[in-house]
Amino acid sequence: MKGPLSIFLAAGFVLATASFAGCATTHKPYDDPDALAKLILENSEPYTLVDVRTPEEYASGHIPTAVNIPVNTIADHPPTQDKAALIIVYCQSGGRSATAKKTLDGMGYTRVVNFGSVTRWKGALVEGDSPVLTDFDAKESDFQAYRTWTKVNIDAVTGDAFGVLGPAHEAADGLRDIYVNVFGKSFYLEACGCTFPIGAILVKEAYKKAAGGGKGELASLSMMVKRGESFDPPNGNWEYFKSAPDLSGMTRGKLAGCAACHVVAKSWDFVFNTMKNKL
Numbered sequence: 001m002k003g004p005l006s007i008f009l010a011a012g013f014v015l016a017t018a019s020f021a022g023c024a025t026t027h028k029p030y031d032d033p034d035a036l037a038k039l040i041l042e043n044s045e046p047y048t049l050v051d052v053r054t055p056e057e058y059a060s061g062h063i064p065t066a067v068n069i070p071v072n073t074i075a076d077h078p079p080t081q082d083k084a085a086l087i088i089v090y091c092q093s094g095g096r097s098a099t100a101k102k103t104l105d106g107m108g109y110t111r112v113v114n115f116g117s118v119t120r121w122k123g124a125l126v127e128g129d130s131p132v133l134t135d136f137d138a139k140e141s142d143f144q145a146y147r148t149w150t151k152v153n154i155d156a157v158t159g160d161a162f163g164v165l166g167p168a169h170e171a172a173d174g175l176r177d178i179y180v181n182v183f184g185k186s187f188y189l190e191a192c193g194c195t196f197p198i199g200a201i202l203v204k205e206a207y208k209k210a211a212g213g214g215k216g217e218l219a220s221l222s223m224m225v226k227r228g229e230s231f232d233p234p235n236g237n238w239e240y241f242k243s244a245p246d247l248s249g250m251t252r253g254k255l256a257g258c259a260a261c262h263v264v265a266k267s268w269d270f271v272f273n274t275m276k277n278k279l
């Protein structure tokens, strides 16, 4: 899995899990979508992720790094001979993956996890034959649950810490909350200056300042989505989005107005990361 993963992750990600070694390592089981995402992103232990659907279903969209072994062939073609290997299986609705787990268990494999339905995966799916995510063309539905993601700021961000804001993001008066999805989370919080992985999404809410101070009306959303390597290299392959709070009236693309300002934060992969960095 090393090759595809290194492309998926992009360069320079530093493993951070070890620093929490103080507490007993109670890993979430890998049938949990966040735990699986973390495993794939951090490659924290060797695993084989197996899509047991048909080749056509696999090609129409699979979880990054998954290989395809249709359920009816898995007895003859198990993903590895190592009976102690971590193997995670999934399918369309959970039926075939339960069968695959049973089959592998019966063959003596001891660490087979049934993830169940591919629809439980919260991130981008890979289309085509390759296990690697090469681009992420976001749909409106990819933003809908952003309030369940990680909120990076505690108090709302306000003012103009970088002296570049002008009227953007409700200007210096606005109050702003920033959310990051599971793919961008460690990259944002560690402020490592490394490249975010394809499929990372940042959403910023910009509130107007209320008459008496504090948060007023939510005025707009601004989003950044990490696309594939050839999307817009000079601007870090970020796609920019702007919409109303309910995601209506969305404009998107290589929005030059956004990029012109975010280039100031080029050394942090175009992300200001207000909470961690001081210019």
Ligand code: HEC
Residues within 6 Å of the ligand: 157, 158, 159, 160, 161, 162, 164, 165, 166, 167, 168, 169, 176, 178, 202, 203, 204, 222, 223, 224, 240, 241, 242, 255, 257, 258, 259, 261, 262, 270, 271, 272, 273, 274
């Ligand atoms: C005039 C400069 C400027 C422009 C134009 C601008 N931004 Fe920003 N943006 C910032 C600054 C500064 C921050 C740091 C957080 C803050 O102060 O609110 C930021 C933060 C963000 C964040 C949160 C992630 C981060 O960088 O910390 C997102 C997402 C974002 N902007 C999206 C956009 C989009 C989309 C556009 C275009 C529609 C845009 N921005 C236009 C200056 C700008």
